[in-house]
Each structure stands twice: as structure tokens, then as C-alpha cells.
Amino acid sequence: MSDTRTISLTLNGAAKTAETDVRVNLADFLRHSLEATGTHVGCEHGVCGACTVIVDGQPVRACLMLAVQADGSTVETVEGLATDGALSDLQAAFSRHHGLQCGFCTPGMLMTLHAFLKEVPNPSETEVREAISGNICRCTGYQGIVAAALDVAASRKGA
Amino acid sequence: MKAAAFHYHDPRTREDLMGLLGRLDDLKLLAGGQSLMPMMNFRIVAPTHLVDLNRVDGLGGISRQGAEVRFGALTRQREVKASEIVANDLPILTEALDHVGHVQTRSRGTIGGSCCHLDPSAEIPAIAALYDAIFEIGGPDGTREVGYADWHLGMLTSALDEREVLEGIRFKPWQPADAGHGWGFYEYARRHGDFAIAGAGCLVDISDQGTIERIATVVMGVDAVPVRLREAEAALVGARPDRTAIAALVEAARSIDAMTDPQVSATYRRRLAGVVTERAVLAAFQRSGITQ
């Protein structure tokens, strides 16, 4: 019993088509079929947030969505944040505020905050902390991540 | 932690869906997947057939229908949270949604999925219990409707037959625009977005004379299903919305036959049942505009 399907989606602006076993989740599909290994898998039960990607504009846990469910969708991952080799303001702020150490949770944090700051451009610290309350970071204690998000919000407002 | 193999079906129409429900054995319905997918990844659940509801036309959407607000079962939790209809007619649901999981799970999680999974601490079923919501059930043999009391049969158990699907849920608002209406929601979880150890919701209508005309109070997370404090509610009709009224509801909440688990005792759950009830009812009384 192993159904397969061929699916097409737009990954960071590029059209992609690949065959997949229907049981494969979106995170594994991105990593292994499309070789976009920037998205990480941390718990496979929908708690750690490492696999957060943006599907049709909304942040989702890619381990809790089948790849076949993304057929026809637009998917954004960490690989799509920088443009022409230049880090996005959020990526640069993560580095400036030491918002990453081992880097494993970082793609999920970045995608969560990337979506959040579009929706809430001028958040309070509490709002930022709640926005990433579904993302585990074991290294940083979160402080640098929160500072990075607030810094980006402030600089976008001033721009 | 890879899901076991299954046959995947993604019907596009209600007719196709009903056809699959009539034909397939050992199937699971996939809505938002925020509870089912983890269980499949752990292989706690391994159906032969997985029927994905996400591409079925007409299963989503929020609308006013007469005196009621109707939710298509596939309405995402983030849509419910962002809905102006909900904010206006069912503001307690908007507030409760703040506590439902996290932004990533609300993007996918659905109101119907939550009401079918029926975690004891889930906020949406508790609010449905508060409003005695109506559940629209469909199947190959026709449709039927049940009220909340007949929907939630027990721990993680709904009234759905294996060949049925929840299609919609209707709530009848308590006209929150009225000066005498109040509502309050309070839950206690150790971390933001966790399933609550205990939570409570309260709706109240206060008469022009300053007495309780109608009240509903629900406590979740304490017993296996949300508990409506019906006896205490009935006894308070005509009473003043004061500390004595709150105490009666708190007493009823503390009397719930509470669950125990390796991290939380029944005693603590009952304690919290009292605390959250007190805070929710107090908020409802205060919002009614009549504080005593």
C-alpha cells in the first residue's frame, strides 16, 4: 500500500514538480524531494516550530501537513528570505542581536517572525514573545530573537 | 516517526465526499490535521484510508443565518479569530481563540476539527457548550443535527458515526450589544498556548432591575468533557450578580469530578476550576456594566 502522486508548487517563486509518496509530510518533501534543506525537522509532532514555513501566506508547521496538501500552493521557506545574496532586515537583525547559536531552530523562527511582522508591524515585546511561543529555541534564551524582531519593526517604521 | 502508509483521497465535492464515506472502510477524515497528523506521525493512528476534507467545496466560511452565526466545519481557527462577525456577535470566542495553540497551528486548525477531536481542554468545544451550539452532520444516508449535549459523548468522543462528517456548527449569540450582557473567559495553562489545566467561560444577561436574567457557565479541562454548571445557573436566575452569585458558581466548579494525570492532581484541577470560574464570571459581570 503505497500511493504516490506528482505535485506542483511554487517554492520561493520557482515552480517545482516532483513525485511523492502521499504519506510524506511537507517538511520532508521540501528537504528530501526538493533538496531545500533549510527547513528543519525538530519534533515531528507539531510542538517545536523548527519546520515552520509559509504556505499561501500563512505560517504553518510543515510536519503537520502532507506534501500532497500543498499541491498548487505557494510555499516560502528560509531560502527565499535573502534577495540577490543580501540578507533581509530580519536575517541581519538576528545576526546583530545574536538571535541564533546552533542555528537549528532559526529557519522556523525567521519564517514565523517574517509572517508575524507583516501582520503586526508594530508589536510590543509581549506580542513578539507570544508570536514565537510555538517555537522552541534551546540555545539563546529567546532574548536576542525578541530584540531582533523589535529592532526590525522599529527600523521599518522609521524607514 | 513517519506516518504509516495509507490511501489518500481528496474529494472536491460534497457528493464525492459522501460517496467515499459510503464506500470506504477504516477511514479517517483529515481536517486541519493539527491533532491527527501528530498521532499519525507517532503511528498511534494508522488508517487504511485518509479522506482529506480540505479541497471539498463549501465546507468553510462564516455567515450570519437569521439569529445564528454559522461556521463551515473547515473554517480555519485563524479566520475565526480574525472574523468581524465573531468579534461582534461572539466576542468570547474571539478571546478564547487567543489561547488555542499557536499562530502556526491556527493557520491550519479548523473549528470543526477541534469539535470532532474534543480534547478535554480545548477552548472551542467549551465555547460551543456554553452556547448549546448546533452541530450539522452529513453522511451518505442524509443529514441530521444535534445540540451540544448530544454531540460531545465523552472523552475524545463525538456523536459522529464512522461514515459521517461534521459539516457546520451554529451558535446563537446572546446579543452582546445589549447593555445588560456580559461575558468572560479565563484559562490557566502553564505556558502560553498549552492546553489549559482549567478554563472557564461565562455569559450573562442582566435585567433592567439589575438581576440575573440568564447565565451560562462552562468549565473545561477539569473533567473529560466541558462541564456546564447548569444547576447553579438555574438557581441564580433572579439573583443579584454579586459575590454571593460568584461563590455559588465557584462552589459548583470545585465540585466537578476532576481528572488526574502524572503532572496535575484532581485536587489542583478542582482548585483551578474555582479560580478560573471566579475570574471568568467576575469579568462577565463587569462587562455587563452592572458591577456590585
Place this chain on the structure above:
Amino acid sequence: MGARLFGASVQRLEDARLVTGRGRYVDDIHPAGVVHAAFVRSSLAHGLIQSIDTSVARTMPGVLAVYVMSDFAAFASGPLPQLAPHPLIQGPITYEPLASGEVRHVGEAIAMVLATSRAEAEDAAERINLDIEPLPVAADLAHALDPDAPKARSERADNRLATLKTAFGDVAGTFARADHVLKETFTVHRGGCHSMETRGVIATFDADDRRLEMWTSSQSPYLVRRNLASYFGLDESAVRVRAPDVGGGFGPKAAVYPEEAAVALAAMMTGKPVKWIEDRSEHFLATTQQRDQIWELEVAASNDGRLLGVRGRCLHDNGAYAPYGAILPATALGSFPGPYALEALDISIDIVLTNLVPTTPVRGASRPSVAFVLERLADRVARHLGLPREEIRRRSFIRVEQMPYVTGTKARDGSPISYDSGDYTAALNLVLDKIDADGFAARRAEAASRGKLLGLGLASCVEDTGLGPFEGATVRVSSRGRVIVTTGAASQGQGHQTTLAQIAADALGVSLENVSVEAADSGKFPLGISTIASRVAVTAGSSVELAAQQVRRKALKTASHLLEAAEDDLEIENGVVFVKGASDVKVTLATLAQSLAGTAGMRLPGGIEPDLAATAYFESTALTFAHGSNACEVEVDPETGDVRITRYVVAHDCGRLINPLIVDGQIRGGVIHGIGNALYERMIHDDQGQPLTATYADYLLPMASEMPNIEIYHLESPSPRNPLGVKGAGEGGTIPAAACVISAIEDAIGPGGTFLRHHPISFEEVAGLIDTRTI
């Protein structure tokens, strides 16, 4: 010389790759033809394997092979070598790659499936039938040494693996003469590391050359090489082990695991590349954890509040195997007497076998436990005497003028321990000043007006860092003038690429961007120990400094020949050696490197040896001691028992700071880890050794929504024991944090509450303590 990079908060060189998704972790590596492994694990905590039926599994789709231990007989047999031999630990106590007889904890690997996908490997693993005869389970540490207790390992006489001791001073006399002797029992709980990247390993084997290559998510690639080469009877030169980007370690990734051996064996058996990525369930069941401990202690104190002596015993839950010797309990002995100038100490630790996952160091190892019991004892004496908590500490701390201070205890190599530098009272006073302890009463009153209880917590610690024997580094200038640093020291997020580059860049007068650091590849650097025990800045950092200074001298010597100038007249800036005051008389480092790389038939300049490079191994012969004091405020809701940390302030001294941005990050993450240990994380087992909290819905990690900002203030007492003056910073955040939080909760409940003797503390317990306090 240009502006020094040492001491500057430069942004990390690692970041650009990691924030763009270009990190390369084990699961991102896909050798051609790789096959995937899944393990069948014991569902019982203790039992005897009667039979393993793999007949159905072998026929499943995609399956290449199914292995049990006996299948590996041509390559290996018996338990793995001991990673850290200890004379008191006798008899085989390490894992076999796959259990063949007795299984001793839930999650122990018994069989292995190889398939074309992980999902298919798991499909087949489900169809392997195990017949395991249950044996009595030792899951209760408190009673595991009772005469009639079930034995965790059938072949041993009892559950006592060994007893470690440390003592100094006239213990009997000190306790006899003391004005006060108080006795308390403390417990600290088992937890996990929960690196966001689980473990993972890939192995390939070239049967013709008998060469084994591995990538492993490890803190100790060189110990993996040593251990597995020894086990397989291969020369270490035939085994290459690499640690690519590693998504957090926190201790457990320093051990060598049976899965690493099993994956290597599978590669040897099949000739194919084999990959295994631990899933989160396996992480809960098979990655080492740490420190259920029960401490029965007495403290002797004087009327004026000086701590004079501590004596007692610890029961230490070792779990079922000791793959890492006695390192975890040994770090407990090494953590006494903390910052206290004790006259006498007598501690024994019984290392107890149980049918649970083995315990090995997790961030801080046993140091947080010892900080917890010592700080609790200090608070206990304060309560008893009615003195302020900080006053007990001021009167009992080792004073700065006593440095270096010989504690009376001994290091692991038997040498006497002496603290090198540090002003412990200054750190305490600083943290009390910064948290505004004087204004606390007013803040407490304000909280009370809102129905909340405010508590102030305090905890101090001393941390041994820079554990020997060595790490090493080669510093080489390439023909293009790039400075290449290679080292054995692995990194799991600590930013070594940046800090080691800062050191090399300063020594060689180049910009940070012109330095590359290559680490943790036994094919590139010959020797390494492990990234544990806050040791890499001291050991690898000093090695880079020594090697880079040698390269600098060689560059100057070569340049003096080429420029016909005295070495003393030369300076290096921006990759150019020039004559001071005549900057047009110059030669680039690239040219110097080229000239020492040689040209066929030509002599090297000045008889200098080839290669503008040097290798150094800094041998850390004496530990260097970091220290700090923490203070925090908690707000408690007396109705729910909910505890929120509203402020957390750290005064920390790890000697000279290489990069304050990175040090602060280490401290912050460490404190949050300690808060998790104090309030959230519970690895609960039932009496049959079954884990009950093995998902992230049940095992609660600290999240951004509940965690405070951590305010950090540095003192800098340079270490005289290494050329950089540095001390380790990786664990100093964690060590006092649980003690600090518990102290604050106790303070919030007030003097009428029970003295707190354990962590984690649940909010349910806090609510109960508030109910039962006397006012």
C-alpha cells in the same frame, strides 16, 4: 597593530550561512545510494530477550537488511569500549550496538532495519516480533540500594556501581565545635538536553581499503573515532569522523552511542552509505539524560553565620549503563566547596544503577545540583539564624585576597584544586545593587496590593572550566593570504568559528573576514578531545593564540630576510608586513606564504622551514574557575500557584571576554535552561520504568512567552593559567539558576512557608505551600 578584535562584540562568522538555510547538518548530507536505518527498541525497562522474529520484516517493501547483534559477528562482538575508564567502575557496563541478551531500559535498541526510505524502515520495524521475558525493574532511586531491591543488571551483585568520596579538614571536630548543625535532604530531578537537532549519523565503508567514514552530530568526533576504531579493530587512521553543523549538544552528544556503532556496522555489512536520524521519540528514550539525585547533607555553622563544614551523602541515579564512566557524579565532587571557605568537607556519592536511560552531563553536569544544595544550605542557615541571606554569603565566601585558594579537594587527575582568581563578594554586591535589593520591600508591597506575592532570589556559584588535557590548532597562511585555522574542537552553536578567528586575526594582523576556521574533522586535524565542560575557549582558544604567535614570528623572520630589515622594526597590519615608519617597504602575508611554500630548485629564504604555519596544543594542567552571583524576582499568584520570573540579573566573571555578544548569549541560554530545570521540565517514569512525559506536550520546555530578559554584568578577573586570561562561559548561566529561582519562590511564600528542598517545583506544589504556610 590595528584595533583588537579580542574583546569586541563582533557579529558571528557562522550566521550568514545559518540564517539563509545554508547550514549543513547531518540530515542535510545525502551520499549517493544512501539507505536509511530504523531501530526496534525495548518497550520494557528490564527483560531477557528470548527471541527476535525478523522473518516478516525482511520481506517488506524497500527493505535491504534486518540486523540483530549476532549478525555483526564478523566485525564486532560484545559491549563497546569504555569512553572514560574509572578505576572504581569494574565489569562491562557499556552498551552493545544492539542488545543481545538483557535489555535494561525502555528504548534500548535491539534490532535494526535498513530500507530505501525511513518510512519503509519503520514499516518493517513494526513487523519485528520481540519476545522479551520481563525481569524485575529498578526504577526507584531512593530504594535501589535496599537489600531486597530489584537488580537493574542481573550480572551484578547489587545496584551500587561505585562510591566516590571527597573530604578535607577535621570534619568530626568542625561539626562537634560548631554552634549549629542543620540536616536536610534535597532532591534534584532528571531532565534532558533537548537539542533542537536530534542525534544523527551517516557511515560509509570502503571494503577494499577498510576505511570507515562517518558524519555524526557529536560534541566528540575524535572520541567516536577512538572508541569505534578500537571496537572494530581498525587503526584510527582508517576512520574519519566529522561533525558538520550540529544543532545543539548540551552534553549528551559528547557520549559515544550504540547507534553510532550500529550504523557503522551496517555500512560495513552492506557496503552502502547508511543514515540514521534520531527522531524525537527516540531522543526521549535513548539519548542520555541527567541527574536524579538525593542529597542527605549536614551543614555546620557558627553563631555569626559562617558556614564551616558540609558533610553527607548523595544517591546518584546512573541509569542502566555507564557509557561515560563516572564523569557526571565526579563533577559533583569537583563542585565543592563552591564559593565557600569551608573548614571541613566530607561527601560521598553512591552511583546507583537503575533501569532508566543512562545519565551523563547535561549543561553544567552535576554543578547545578551542587550549587542548588550549597545555596539551599546557605539559605537554610540564614533562616535558622534570622540573618539576611546575602550576609551568610558575605561572611562565608572565599575572599579575593585568599586567591589562589586551595580548596582541599582534588581534581580528576588527583592534583589539588586551587581557585585561580575572582572576587566573589564583589559579584554578590554587584548583583544585589543591580536588582535594587534595597528597593525590594517597596516592590513587594506594590505586588501585594495587586494580590500577588513577590520574592527575591539569590544564588552564587564557582565553576571549574577549561578541563584538560588539551585541544590543539593549526594556523596556516594560504598562498592567497587567508589565515586558515584548523582544530579538533567541535562546535554546537558556541560561535567558535568567530572567537577563534578573532584570536588568530589579532595575532596575525588580518581582518576577521580573512580568517577561516575548520573544525571537528579527524581528516583535517589529528587530535581532539571534546566540546564539554566549558573548555574550548581555554584549550582551543589558547592553542590558536600559541600557534598564531608562532606563525607571526615566522612571518616576521621571513619578511626580515625579504625586506632586509630587523624583525623588531616590522609590523603587520591588514595582511601586510611593513617597516615601521616606512610603510612602502612591505611584503604581504600571501607573498611570505608563497615564498615558504617553495619553488622547485630554489632555496627557501634565510633557511627558514617550509610552510607559513604552526601547530600548537595548549595543555590545560590546572582548571580555571569562573564564578558569578544571580538574583531574580518572581511574582506568584497565590490562587493558582503560578510563578512568573519578572526580573533576572546575572553578575558573571569568566575572566577576559573574547566576544561579549557571544558570552552573553551563552549565559542567557544557560539561565533559561536552568529555569526550565527549576519550573517546567519533568522526565517522569512510573514504577516499571516507563516514561510518562515523552512528548513536547508533556515534557515542558521553557518558551519565549514565559521567559524573562536576562540582564548581565561582567566582572573580569583574568585567569593566570592560560595565555588569553580566559575562563569558560558555556555553563555558568545554568549552574546557579535553579537555586536562584527556588530561593525566590521560597522568599515569595515567606518565612511561614516550608523550606524548599527540591526542584523542579510545580505550580501545584507552590499553591499548596501557600495554603499551608503560617503567617
